[in-house]
Amino acid sequence: MFRQAIGKAHGKLILIGEHSVVYDKPAIALPFSDVGVTALIKEQNKDNDIMFNSGYFSGPLSKAPEELSGIKACVKETLHLLNTIQTKICISIESTIPSGRGLGSSAAVAHSIVKGIFNYFDTPLRHDVQMHLVQIAETHAHGNPSGIDMEATSNDCPIWFQKGRPVKRLEIHQPLYLVVADSGKFGDTKSAVDGIRNLYLKTPEIARKSIDLLEDYTYKCERYLSSGKITEVGKCLDLAQIELTRLGVSDETLDHLIETSKRHGALGAKLTGGGRGGCILALAQDQQHAANLSDALTEAGAFQIWTNVIS
Numbered sequence: 001m002f003r004q005a006i007g008k009a010h011g012k013l014i015l016i017g018e019h020s021v022v023y024d025k026p027a028i029a030l031p032f033s034d035v036g037v038t039a040l041i042k043e044q045n046k047d048n049d050i051m052f053n054s055g056y057f058s059g060p061l062s063k064a065p066e067e068l069s070g071i072k073a074c075v076k077e078t079l080h081l082l083n084t085i086q087t088k089i090c091i092s093i094e095s096t097i098p099s100g101r102g103l104g105s106s107a108a109v110a111h112s113i114v115k116g117i118f119n120y121f122d123t124p125l126r127h128d129v130q131m132h133l134v135q136i137a138e139t140h141a142h143g144n145p146s147g148i149d150m151e152a153t154s155n156d157c158p159i160w161f162q163k164g165r166p167v168k169r170l171e172i173h174q175p176l177y178l179v180v181a182d183s184g185k186f187g188d189t190k191s192a193v194d195g196i197r198n199l200y201l202k203t204p205e206i207a208r209k210s211i212d213l214l215e216d217y218t219y220k221c222e223r224y225l226s227s228g229k230i231t232e233v234g235k236c237l238d239l240a241q242i243e244l245t246r247l248g249v250s251d252e253t254l255d256h257l258i259e260t261s262k263r264h265g266a267l268g269a270k271l272t273g274g275g276r277g278g279c280i281l282a283l284a285q286d287q288q289h290a291a292n293l294s295d296a297l298t299e300a301g302a303f304q305i306w307t308n309v310i311s
Contacts, residue, residue: 004042007116011035011097012104012152013180013281013308014272016221016240017161019196019249020214021146026162028170028221029152032103032180034306039112040092041120050075054093061091070140074110078117078133089120098304100186102273107149110137130154142189158310160222173228176310177284179261179293180272183253184303189274192249199247210243217243234267234283241270249275253301258282260300264293 010033017027044051049060052071057064061072075091091113097105114133118125134150148161160168200207221236241258244250250258254271261269261282269282282297284290290307297305 002043003120004040005116005119006041007039007112007114007119009037009108009111009115009153010156011108012149013178014102014148014152015158015176015281016236016270017214017218018102018271018273018275019192019244019247020211020218021148021161021163022193022196023211024163025211025215026160026218026222027146027148028158028218028225029148029155029161030158030176030178030308030310031152031156032306032308033156034180034308035095035097035103037093037095037097037105037108037112039109039116040090040094041113041116042090042092044088044090048087050087051090052093053090055095056099070106070137071110071113073140074133074137075113075117077136078114081129081133082117082121082123084121089117091116098182100278101182102187102189102271102275102278103180104149104153106141107134107138107153110134111150111154127154158225170222170225172225172310174230176225176230176233177286177290178308178310179266179282179284179290179297180279180306180308181257181261181282181297181302182279182304183257183277184301185251185253185277187274187278188276192274192276195248207247210247213243214240230283231267237268237270237281237283238262244271244275251276253277254280257297257300257302260296261293264296265289266293 013030013032015028021027052061097103099105138145146163151167158170217236217240224232257280258269266282272281284293294305
């Protein structure tokens, strides 16, 4: 029997604070357990190279395309820390997280691989080591990531995230019934971040006002979550979407799905993640209302729908 082990990670949702988090403002992120990644690490004797199998690429990891350079670097450093030169392993990835949708796909893949390799070598994995290794992959993927994706995809509860500060777990005193709708378009986080940066250079007062308002709505949202005022949480989401639109990171498809959600009674709706494609989330009143919103969004052209209860 060949030795094998697995590592798992789930997706994530940013409830509020995307983009302002890049400017050291806080954000609230949620675990999205409806989607996830499993990495199977298995012994193989066909090659001295590490083999890699995924829906994106299959073959020797050394020959993987540039898009997987972060995974290559992450795997190399993981094996280095484990003080092993063994390369006769095959890494197989099974993922239900659609890539490029702002749901934490790249971070979840890295987490699952790191956990899987440590399990394969039967070695305990400290949280700080795990974060260090995933950060390597995320830096290759996103340049200078805030770190929210890798924290949210490794936490099983809602978190308060602010770059450079300890992550805080949040208490939610009333369930959040969320409907997540995929626009079917790849998000473009890099161009969205660059667009806001350019706006800062051209009209700093406009960009700064929106970023500051997003910070204000995030603090208010946290207070409403802790006191169970879900209707007020919805209002914060709506206000955040206004500022994200002003910052230029929404688009017609996202706006259409958001407007559909609001017409059908959503307490609040906004894009989630980098924007310019990707997904929206809508806050429903209860489970039945979430089902109704799902139907409406499907009819409006959503590519894929998930319902999620956060409690």
